[in-house]
Amino acid sequence: MPVIIENRVTSGTFSLDGGTWDVDNNVWIVGDESECVIIDAPHDVATIVEQVGDRKVLAVLLTHAHDDHITVARELAARVGSLVHLHPADLELWQLTHPGTEPDRFLADGQEFTVAGTVLKAIHTPGHSPGSTCFHLESEGTVFTGDTLFQGGPGATGRSFSSRPTILASIRERLLTLPPETVVRTGHGPDTTIGAEAEALAAVTA
Structure with missing residues (x-):
């Protein structure tokens, strides 16, 4: 059975460093007709659960712990009977939204998740x-x-817990090494490709 990649957009706010902004977030659901994983858990449990339907959710995978990506992670995992996975370096950010708690599992670089007969690699x-x-x-x-990485360049690095030289190194060393035709599915906004962003980043300096 072929792998299905689905997108739902949820709307809410992002808050950090004393500011709050309206945002639309992409939620990605990867799997087939019987099982899936969910990537990110922003704003609206009902919308995500509706998209999942009666499929078995193998994992809730979080790209990072800004509140607009994790607000409903706990509730979502409980609703679909799954576990929340997050990299441990974002625990402090996680606890700004979910004080005194930890995600169910900590992600490791290179960790693999098998779904619908294929593999997602962290x-x-x-x-x-x-x-x-x-x-x-x-x-x-x-x-x-x-x-x-977005259409048009790196994610924002002007707030706490972020670093522009670090994000540029991550993109160049970990993402731009992927095949140029690789489709980039982002946390906000439209898709792009590795090739398009490699060209755009060629002249960017830290």
Whole structure:
């Protein structure tokens, strides 16, 4: 059975460093008609659960722990009977939204998740946040980049817990090494490709 990649957009706010902004977030669901994983858990449990339907959810994978990506992670995992996975370097950010708790599982660089007969591989890409993680679905020629790489360049690094030199190094060393035709599915906004972003980043300096 072929792998299905689905997108739902949820709307809410992002808050950090005393500011709050309205945002639309991409939620990615990867699997087939019987099982799936969910990438990110923003804003609206009902919308995500509706998209999942009666499929078995093998994991809730978080690209990073800014509140607009994890707000409903706990509730979502409980609703679908699954576990939340996050890189440990983002634990401090996680606890700003979910005080006194930890995610169910900590992600490791290179960790693999098998779903629908294929493999999602975690790639640690710090910079936007210390624990930012992308998920490479090599069989389908795509990578889910959260807020690390967008159409038009790197994610934001102007707030706490972020570093522009670090995100540029992560993108160049961990993402631009993927085939140029790889589709980049982002945490906000439209898709792009590795090739398009490699060209755009060629002249960018830290």
